[in-house]
Amino acid sequence: MANFxxxxxxxxxxxxxxxxxxxxxxxxxCLLSLFPFWVLFVNSTLQSDTIIKGLHMLPGGNxxxxxxxxxxxxxxxxxxxxxxxxxxxxxITVPSTILQVYxxxxxxxxxxxxxxxxxxxxxxxxxxIMMIPTQVSIVGLINVCKLTGMYGTRLPLILPAIAAPTxxxxxxxxxxxxxxxxxxxxxxxxxxxxxxxxxSIALPIMKPAMATQAIFGFVASWNNLYTPSIIxxxxxxxxTMPMFVEALKSNDKQRDFxxxxxxxxxxxxxxxxxxxxLSKYIVAGVALGGVKE
Amino acid sequence: MQKRKTVEYGKYGYFxxxxxxxxxxxxxxxPLISTFWTSFDVIEKTGRNNETLVRGFGNxxxxxxxxxxxxxxxxxxxxxxxxxxxxxxILFSLLLAAWFTNQHAKxxxxxxxxxxxxxxxxxxxxxxxxxxxxxxxxxxxxxxIFTKINLNKGWWSFAIIAFIQFWMWYGNTMIVLIAGIMGIxxxxxxxxxxxxxxxxxxxxxxxxxxxxxxLQFTMVTSAIGGLQMYDIPQLFNKGDPQIVTASGxxxxxxxxxxxxxxxxxxxxxxxxxxxxAYSVMLFFVTLxxxxxxxxxxxxxxxx
Numbered sequence: 001m002a003n004f005x006x007x008x009x010x011x012x013x014x015x016x017x018x019x020x021x022x023x024x025x026x027x028x029x030c031l032l033s034l035f036p037f038w039v040l041f042v043n044s045t046l047q048s049d050t051i052i053k054g055l056h057m058l059p060g061g062n063x064x065x066x067x068x069x070x071x072x073x074x075x076x077x078x079x080x081x082x083x084x085x086x087x088x089x090x091x092i093t094v095p096s097t098i099l100q101v102y103x104x105x106x107x108x109x110x111x112x113x114x115x116x117x118x119x120x121x122x123x124x125x126x127x128x129i130m131m132i133p134t135q136v137s138i139v140g141l142i143n144v145c146k147l148t149g150m151y152g153t154r155l156p157l158i159l160p161a162i163a164a165p166t167x168x169x170x171x172x173x174x175x176x177x178x179x180x181x182x183x184x185x186x187x188x189x190x191x192x193x194x195x196x197x198x199x200s201i202a203l204p205i206m207k208p209a210m211a212t213q214a215i216f217g218f219v220a221s222w223n224n225l226y227t228p229s230i231i232x233x234x235x236x237x238x239x240t241m242p243m244f245v246e247a248l249k250s251n252d253k254q255r256d257f258x259x260x261x262x263x264x265x266x267x268x269x270x271x272x273x274x275x276x277x278l279s280k281y282i283v284a285g286v287a288l289g290g291v292k293e
Numbered sequence: 294m295q296k297r298k299t300v301e302y303g304k305y306g307y308f309x310x311x312x313x314x315x316x317x318x319x320x321x322x323x324p325l326i327s328t329f330w331t332s333f334d335v336i337e338k339t340g341r342n343n344e345t346l347v348r349g350f351g352n353x354x355x356x357x358x359x360x361x362x363x364x365x366x367x368x369x370x371x372x373x374x375x376x377x378x379x380x381x382x383i384l385f386s387l388l389l390a391a392w393f394t395n396q397h398a399k400x401x402x403x404x405x406x407x408x409x410x411x412x413x414x415x416x417x418x419x420x421x422x423x424x425x426x427x428x429x430x431x432x433x434x435x436x437x438i439f440t441k442i443n444l445n446k447g448w449w450s451f452a453i454i455a456f457i458q459f460w461m462w463y464g465n466t467m468i469v470l471i472a473g474i475m476g477i478x479x480x481x482x483x484x485x486x487x488x489x490x491x492x493x494x495x496x497x498x499x500x501x502x503x504x505x506x507x508l509q510f511t512m513v514t515s516a517i518g519g520l521q522m523y524d525i526p527q528l529f530n531k532g533d534p535q536i537v538t539a540s541g542x543x544x545x546x547x548x549x550x551x552x553x554x555x556x557x558x559x560x561x562x563x564x565x566x567x568x569x570a571y572s573v574m575l576f577f578v579t580l581x582x583x584x585x586x587x588x589x590x591x592x593x594x595x596x
Contacts, residue, residue: 022392022400029389030409032460037416039434040424055434103312110309114302122310131514131583132321135521135551136576138558139331139569140324156320163317194305223417225524226551233559242419242524249423249528260427267420275415279408286411286465287472 066262079247080239100161108171174209332569352570375519378458390470410464422528
């Protein structure tokens, strides 16, 4: 009996050590996630001279001076300014997200609700092209844009969102699980047209899936550097937020670190705020496997 | 009865999927064909300052299938960068997923851990690259603490880029794996416990085999994404000419395939034919990796 008790306490001890170790690792990884962004915030509020002296953990009061300096500098260097970059990113990201989500629903609805000859082929096709990365056909995209006069415009960054196979794939999965197809025949009996049925009956049911996919579509478009930096290479005034960050890095011979950190901080601020508001949905969306770039 | 009804309306299906396919043809299919076509545009020098465009396999014979081709070197770099972030990424993700799903020792605050660990994944990669560069530069706050880190040496840049990729993606993989483990029937674990299997045995004999399809999926999507790696290495050290010369020649260069392609698309050395030939090569490499994916998923379906 005594022996048994000794065993129990030893086991408990081992158990405690194990769980403390797990907590330490988890908290360490969380700090690792937050630390760079905290330094980013702190340094955006300090003067350049202070920043190069070492690591600082407490914010200062130089944020607005850095901000104003940054605005003045982008006027001098003929690159996209912070405000302009933000606005340009919104002009591209908002319509592309709306198109992506709407048309993904439309396409998924088409291959779920209707029976037509090429249905199986269409679905197999959408499934097959999911993995083709856009980067490999960038030269051809330039050719298309030059051919159609879209080079240097925002259209090639917005319109392709209509054909987003991954989004269609997840919309279809959601639809199969939670959209009762019988509703469609019921609506027909009531005399509703096909597109009206889609817009006023199917779309509301798809709302949760649309919200999740909209978040990921928005983030992917907002963070995209490669395609915009090629399509809009000659149009500094149309530069997006990541292009502003790129300019921040490369064009600056006389570096003011306060301004660099300030620009970087403002570039992540909107996404970070949105993330902490929507994090519940985002983590749930990732769990569905919805975001592999 | 119901089937007959859907047949009547079947043709509407075409209208619903039409926009997708039109846009796909214009912005993805045609560009792909056009890239293949352009890869046969060869610039030939006909005099000191004269160049003409001829059609042929010149780009492939001169730039792709030659010794010391920069594209194969950059492919090596890309694969190595991917491997050195994916290996620790999958190990950490698996370990954390196992901890988080352990029914006997529930960790408190899981929701918060997930949210915070996933966060770097959603932040603009361009910003993260510039941020880390500034942190680890010699005058940067971390560069001054870890004085051994010298970004002018290629392999330090390489290591930090691999770390950034790991740091950005392990949270994502962890959440996917947690969802996978939650999908495994609890009765399997109960039966194993009755048979006296310990935690490690359960993990090895139940979790890993049943998680295999998800692990394969994660690996191949990560590999395809990894092959297109651009933002982080580009903004981490490409902007600094000093570092490019220091690391350009060494084994630990951080110039990825897409960075090489971009170099021939825009700028003084623009040569769309050459860029296309490299893109075609990247396409086929990606295709081979995708085939592995389809093999993996068809195995999943047959189970």
